[in-house]
Amino acid sequence: MNIRQQLVQLLNLAMVLSTAFMFWKGLGLVTNSNSPIVVVLSGSMEPAFQRGDILFLWNRDKYVDIGDVVVYEVKGKPIPIVHRVLREHKVTNKDRKVRQLLLTKGDNNPTDDLSLYAHKSNYLDRDEDVLGTVKAYLPKVGYVTILITENKYAKLGLLGLMALSTLLTRE
Amino acid sequence: MFNIIQRIQSLSNFYLTVSILLCIVTTVVSIISMFLDETSSIPAQLSNVVISTNLKYSRSFGSVGGRPKENSKILFDLDMDLAPLFNWNTKQLFVQLVAEYPTSVADDGAKVTYWDSIITEKKYARVHVNKQRGKYSVWDVSDSFQGRNATVKLKWNLQPYVGFLFFGQTKGEIEVAYPAT
Structure with missing residues (x-):
């Protein structure tokens, strides 16, 4: 595990986040709505x-x-x-x-x-x-967001799962 | 080579792809079937539509500051069969009896609902009512309905299980005059 690999991973994560953000804002422009979904x-x-x-x-x-x-x-x-x-x-x-x-x-x-x-x-x-x-x-499908915002165990569970998957997929 | 996380990942990816494809297919097929079923020209027999008015003084009837506000109610006969709107992707139908009257701003300046109903099964798609009373006491932005002529019609909204919402109206509208008070 060298620093280069970690940087690439970080870049990938940033890419995913910015793609999602661009998709959301682009959809907002097309539909002329602040929250299109x-x-x-x-x-x-x-x-x-x-x-x-x-x-x-x-x-x-x-x-x-x-x-x-x-x-x-x-x-x-x-x-x-x-x-x-x-x-x-x-x-x-x-x-x-x-x-x-x-x-x-x-x-x-x-x-x-x-x-x-x-x-x-x-x-x-x-x-x-x-x-x-x-x-x-x-x-x-949106029930996931309700679970995450209203149930703290679901939120913690999801965070834990994400942390676990990042730890385990490093190979 | 393949650990459990990767297996879960590829399985959920596949599941996501299949469900997105299914949603697209469902949507396209239901749009096509809406065209094929000739849903834009379903006849409805509206008759004996009578609108009556009275004065109200409470805020929940549109009165501002205790000033009298003319409210109107409706009585109507209706016979229609909305069975063509029930296909395999129909979750519910929302039907509403709408009066549309011109104002100084536009010819369709005001549209108000007097009655509505939710139909969730095909066996209830035939609506046959006589002397049906409206559900709502309706008031205008102005204080009175006097001298107005309305077009009364029946509109529907098809709520699907998945996909686009469809809107339309039945054939057979009727002209009604508001009473002079």
Whole structure:
């Protein structure tokens, strides 16, 4: 085991990390969304989406259509929420620009999302709040990330496994 | 030569490749079958659509600062068969009764949902209801619906087991006038 070999290994690791980062950012550019792939965290859209399902977003449409499933983030609450558009209104604001206002609801929730929105706002704003609309779906795969973020044993186990594999594959 | 880690690695690589390929094949086949099944022209019989309005004063009915807000409700008859939308990659159908009316901004300036339903099995794909009440009490951005004419139609969203979500609407929309109050 010489220093050269170790440097190559380090370079490989850096390559893998930067490729993943470039892929993520490139996807963000193509879809015009800050988080083009999201993992469902709650059961509010069941039975369509369960916890751990992966959703692929698209954010290049000027307006969202009624019935679309959107991912939105309310100002001050950095948790992305996946819900369906129940109503949409196009209105002009003070500077004569057309804005789209949305009311959303989770399929599995009894009422609409009025109580989830920012203080004193009765609608979501298409341009300001919406991260993207759901275009494609992959079941269950994202559950790994939920396990890692919510279960400390899973996190430690994964770290241990990675350390073990780097120790053992040195030949 | 081959230790256990390498074996696990190549096995999981193979598993990943196969599952990605399967996902792609599934997606492509379900897109093709959506075209072949002529899902864009499913007829729906909407009739006896009546919209009624009343005034509400609570925030959960759209009222701001206790000002009266006109809310509207719907009654309708519906007969449709969405069985063509059920193929082997259909997890659920979400159907919603939508009213679309023009505003000063655009011809489709407002779209509101009065009723929706989730269909998870093919045997429930035939929807036949009479004098069905809507699920939602609907209000507009403005305070009143007076003088508006809406196009009422039925939209669907097909949720697959894997792949792209499909959206569409049934044939057979109906014009309804909001009551003058």
